[in-house]
Structure formats: structure tokens, C-alpha cells
Amino acid sequence: MNSPSRKPSAESATRLDSFWMPFTANRQFKGRPRMLQSAEGMFYTDTEGRQVLDGTAGLWCCNAGHGRREIAEAVSRQISQMDFAPTFQMGHPLPFELAEQLAGIAPPGLNRVFFTNSGSEAVDTALKIALAYHRARGEGSRRLLIGRELAYHGVGFGGISVGGIANNRRAYTTLPNVDHLPHTLDLERNAFTRGLPVNGAEQADHLERLVNLHGAENIAAVIVEPLSGSAGVILPPVGYLQRLREITRRHGIVLIFDEVITGFGRVGAPFAAQRWEVVPDMLTAAKGLTNGAIPMGAVLLHSALQDALMSGPEQQIEFFHGYTYSGHPVAAAAALATLEIYRSEQLLTRAADLEEDWQTLLHSLAGLPNVVDIRNTGLVGAVHLASRENSPGSRGYEVFERCFREGLLVRCTGDIIALSPPLIIEPGHMDRIIDTLGSVIQRTA
Numbered sequence: 001m002n003s004p005s006r007k008p009s010a011e012s013a014t015r016l017d018s019f020w021m022p023f024t025a026n027r028q029f030k031g032r033p034r035m036l037q038s039a040e041g042m043f044y045t046d047t048e049g050r051q052v053l054d055g056t057a058g059l060w061c062c063n064a065g066h067g068r069r070e071i072a073e074a075v076s077r078q079i080s081q082m083d084f085a086p087t088f089q090m091g092h093p094l095p096f097e098l099a100e101q102l103a104g105i106a107p108p109g110l111n112r113v114f115f116t117n118s119g120s121e122a123v124d125t126a127l128k129i130a131l132a133y134h135r136a137r138g139e140g141s142r143r144l145l146i147g148r149e150l151a152y153h154g155v156g157f158g159g160i161s162v163g164g165i166a167n168n169r170r171a172y173t174t175l176p177n178v179d180h181l182p183h184t185l186d187l188e189r190n191a192f193t194r195g196l197p198v199n200g201a202e203q204a205d206h207l208e209r210l211v212n213l214h215g216a217e218n219i220a221a222v223i224v225e226p227l228s229g230s231a232g233v234i235l236p237p238v239g240y241l242q243r244l245r246e247i248t249r250r251h252g253i254v255l256i257f258d259e260v261i262t263g264f265g266r267v268g269a270p271f272a273a274q275r276w277e278v279v280p281d282m283l284t285a286a287k288g289l290t291n292g293a294i295p296m297g298a299v300l301l302h303s304a305l306q307d308a309l310m311s312g313p314e315q316q317i318e319f320f321h322g323y324t325y326s327g328h329p330v331a332a333a334a335a336l337a338t339l340e341i342y343r344s345e346q347l348l349t350r351a352a353d354l355e356e357d358w359q360t361l362l363h364s365l366a367g368l369p370n371v372v373d374i375r376n377t378g379l380v381g382a383v384h385l386a387s388r389e390n391s392p393g394s395r396g397y398e399v400f401e402r403c404f405r406e407g408l409l410v411r412c413t414g415d416i417i418a419l420s421p422p423l424i425i426e427p428g429h430m431d432r433i434i435d436t437l438g439s440v441i442q443r444t445a
């Protein structure tokens, strides 16, 4: 193998070649690394000692901000007391307590919890529960899973199959029994809408067409992100989620909300299901569940789904599925400490209080060069930039890179700049995010 990457001084002692970074242009990154070293509150500090304002809560994870002592101490206590305990035919108290607390903040009826280690695993678990549920009820012909164009549901084979981002699918194989709804991004009708777009609820009616095409008796589940984050903050048109709920209910189809990024206060309620008053049969969560401190995911489901699997003899395992680390004691301790912070600081509803100011600031970027749309809800924002001819994604990447060099972490997906700051954000941080981003966009041709 030839030529190790060029490295700046701070990294010169460490070779960068061995770590194959996920979802990263490795050669580009290793030619000019961006290395974070520590984190506190709203800020990262990089390996050069520069402060970087976190405009993305890490990766939609650190809703309570960074460096939370309560979580660190809970993790440390738990790892000393009991590092690991199996949850296959054995138990320990923490995941039971955590599941009960999650049911307490979940939309009504979602009072069973299956733990995983990530959002991807939560998605695949939810899809399997839907299939097993129908089979247990004697409707085993329901095998079809319906996702949506531009959806991101993680990287498992289930997730990429129902997902709708071409680059995440095209090099692999996907499940056979899958179809997709159309996405709801509509710049022509909805550009620069403040809050949820008013046009597009009728896109949900496409589900009726899929029912006609495949037969309701063959469809197991529909999975959607209430708002698509990874594809660049695509919001649900007003009434869209309600229509999906109505159609799925009418045809006996399980409705799954993938709330891996919308969970835990991001849109101003514990879950988007509550903010937009549509209760699915299952929802997936991860990221903010432990404030990003320890990997953990979960599926929250209606008890009827579990009950359907409980008809065999008592000694029979009802669901042949689980992960060695499902309900890991250290992750559960982190999650319990995180929920306590969310409760005591009222972070699960704070985004609703800040939404209007955030919206006003964000939309002040309208009119800057190449800005073709601005989208927002809760503490989520997106600035959609026009793509350069023959070089899609390059403008977005340049803005992201410059923002980082100027002390602001944003996220770019293609030419869309996505923002999802920690929910502890104060007005001064918001101003700084908008000032830096605006100035960088202004200077990026």
C-alpha cells in the first residue's frame, strides 16, 4: 500500500490509515483531518485547542449538551457495581426500570420496550416484530414492508431496504418484499415555509395505491421518519402523518415511526408522535436516549403487538430475537441519568419554547447567495443550497468545512446544511450559529 496521508502537527504522532471511518470520504478527511478532543456544554474543543460550537448535538445525540457529570457518574458507578449481565433468560433491574420510565413519556399505548444498541438495530427489530405479529395472528401473508423515498433507517439490511437513499442501497442487495412511498420534499410549492409545509398531505394517499397494487392482506408495515433528518430535513406536510395513520389503521397495517432523531425533545415534545398528535403502533429510538454517551437503542410498541405473540405455552420463547447487549446495565444507567436530566431541566419541551426565535433567526438567511430553501421545526433547521453544475454536494461540503474552521459544527447532506443543536442552547449560541453560517454562505460561491 502506498503513501500515508499528510497530517497536521496535532495528529503527526498518530497514523490515520487504520481506522476506516464510517460515511466519510476517508482520503479527503485524512488529508485534512477535523479532530475533536473534548466537549462541555454547547462546545467541542478540537485537537488544536479551538472551541467549536456544536450546531448538531454531535450527530443528533447530545440533547442535554456535553460533559454531563450526572451521566458520567451513573456510568462509572454502574460499571464498577456490575459491568455486564445477560438479559437472555436472566435479568437485572435497570432495563425494567428504564422501560417503565420510557413508557411513562411515550405516546399513549406504547408501553412495551425492546432494547437494542443502535438506531439501525431498532429499525430491524421493529420490522421483525411487525412480521412476527401478523404471523402470530394467522395473517402470515403480510410480508411486504413499505418505506419511503429519501428515507434513512440506518444501515442494516432491513433499514437499507425500506430506506430510500440511493447511495446507501445501490452497492448491496436489499430485501425482496419492499415498496416505497414518494418523499414529501417539494421546493416548488413549499420553499421557505416556516414550520411544517402546507402542501403535500396527499402524498400519503399513494399508500392507497400500494394497497390496491399489492393487496392489504400482503402488507405488514409502513415505516416513516416523522421528519427525515439524514436526507436533509424533509418535513411532514400538515395532515400527512394523520392520513398515513388513517390508511394504515383501515387496512390493518402496522405503522412504525422511526424517531431515532426526533425522539427526546428534538421537535418540542418527548416524541414527534406527540408533537404532531399521531400515535403509531411502534416507534424506534436511540441517540438522545443516552444523550449519546453510551450506545443504546429501543423499540417502543403497543402492548397488543407483544400480546399477539404470547399465545403459546408459557415456557415458549415468544420472539426469537435479541442482542447480547440488549438492556446493557451501563447503557441503561446512562439512559436513566439522561431521562432525569431531561425531566429536571424540562428539556423535552424546551424546543417548543425556542422554536419561534430559532425560526426567525434561521429564516434571516433567506436571500443569501444560493439559498433555495430554509426549513425548520422544533430545534431543527436546514438551509438548502443550490447545487453547483456538475458538482453536486461540493458547495454544501465547502460550507460545512469552512464553518468548522470558523468554530461551528454543522452537518451537510449533499448541498443541504442541517442544524440540530443541543436543547440546552441559549439565545447567544443561536445568534452565533446564524452569524457564522450566514457569513460562510455569503463567502462561498
Ligand SMILES: Cc1ncc(COP(=O)(O)O)c(C=O)c1O
Pocket (backbone or CB within 6 Å): 117, 118, 119, 120, 121, 123, 152, 153, 154, 155, 225, 229, 230, 258, 259, 260, 261, 286, 287
Ligand atoms: C431516522 C434514523 N433511523 C435510524 C438511524 C440509524 O441509527 P444508528 O446510526 O444508531 O444505527 C438514524 C441515524 O442517523 C436515523 O436518523
